[in-house]
Amino acid sequence: MIRVALAGPRGKMGAEALEMIEQQDGFELVGLLDSKVTDELSDYPVFISILDLLKETNPQVLxxxxxxxxxxxxxxxxIRHGVRPVVGTTGFTPDDLEQLNQLCEEYKVGCIIAPNFSIGAVLMMRFAEQAARYMQDVEIIEMHHNQKLDAPSGTAIKTAELIQTNRVSHRQGHENEEEALQGARGADIEGIKLHSVRLPGxxxxxxxxxxxxxxxxxxxHDSFTRGSFMPGVALCVKEVMKRNELIYGLENIID
Known part of the structure; x- marks a missing residue:
């Protein structure tokens, strides 16, 4: 039985994860971390402090x-308390990842950070990485709900990074191309254009x-419900128990 704690249970992803933990064989929900205790969480031990959660519930995975x-x-x-994190939050900087990597090495604790927990989305990224060997001009369009805070998405950035392993960096489009409106051509990673759409629905x-x-x-790839991410979350919880290093991206634990 893996003792699991959950941070962010009132979010849409958090609510799905809460249900998944309760239904998953081999998982035991030991505590929740939230900014406040509400009626909807009254059936669970809820902590406002991460330190209190870690000390009082003794989870194996957060x-x-x-x-x-x-x-x-x-x-x-x-990590400092010997608990293995599985993180679905995007927006970590390269410096953040390096710091966490050093902590994992120091404390010999595994950590998995996944910009996208959907196995289908990870396969899409893998296929894109392979296609880049043969087709060097590529653009990415990512579309999310209008409450998403970061743009471009972590999945889009990760996809571009994987493509770049098989692509020679170059500027795409006409050599004299100009934007009549700033941002019309999107964000740029080594010449790959990334476009973000944010709409309700x-x-x-x-x-x-x-x-x-x-x-x-x-x-x-399309995720129509957040339930599509839960098999990936469950896979990461099981896999992080076997690891003692930082893993960035679900594609690194899928054969």
């Missing part, structure tokens, strides 16, 4: 589905467009 600022603080404290969607002479290859 699932964190909060914000980048809180997620970094929670993850750091968990969306959950999490992404297209990767590869253009070639006389052809277009489109890779697309």
């Amino acid at each position: 699932i964190d589905l909060t914000t980048p600022e809180l997620g970094m603080s929670h993850t750091t404290e968990a 969306l959950v999490a969607h992404q297209q990767v467009l590869f253009g070639g002479e006389g052809q277009l290859l489109t890779l697309r």
Whole structure:
């Protein structure tokens, strides 16, 4: 039985994770971390302080589905207390990841940070990485609900990073291209353009467009409910128990 604590249980992802932990064989929910105790959480031990949660419930794994600022603080404290974090919060900087990597090495504790817990989305990223060997011009369109705070999404950034392992950095489009309106061509990672859409009704969607002479290859993934992320979360909880290092990206634990 894996003792699991959850940070961020009142968010939409957190509510799904709470239900998953309760239903998953081999998981025991030992405590929740939230900014306040509410009636909807009255059936569970709720803590406002991460230190109190860690000391009083003695979890083996902390699932964190909060914000980048809180997620970094929670993850750091968990590692220092020998608790293995599984983090779905995006927005970690390279410096943050390096700091967490050093902590994992120091305390010999595993940590998994996943920009996207959807196994289908991870397969899309893997396929995009492979396609980049043969088609070098690519743009990414990511579409999320209008309450998402960061843009571009962590999934889009991770996709671009994977593509870059098989792509020669270059500027795309006409050499004399100009934006009539600033931002029209999107964000830029080594010449790969990233476009963010934020609309009510969306959950999490992404297209990767590869253009070639006389052809277009489109890779697309759609998450219609947040339940699509839960098999990936459960997989990470089981896998992090076997690890003693930082793993960034679900693709690194899928064969």
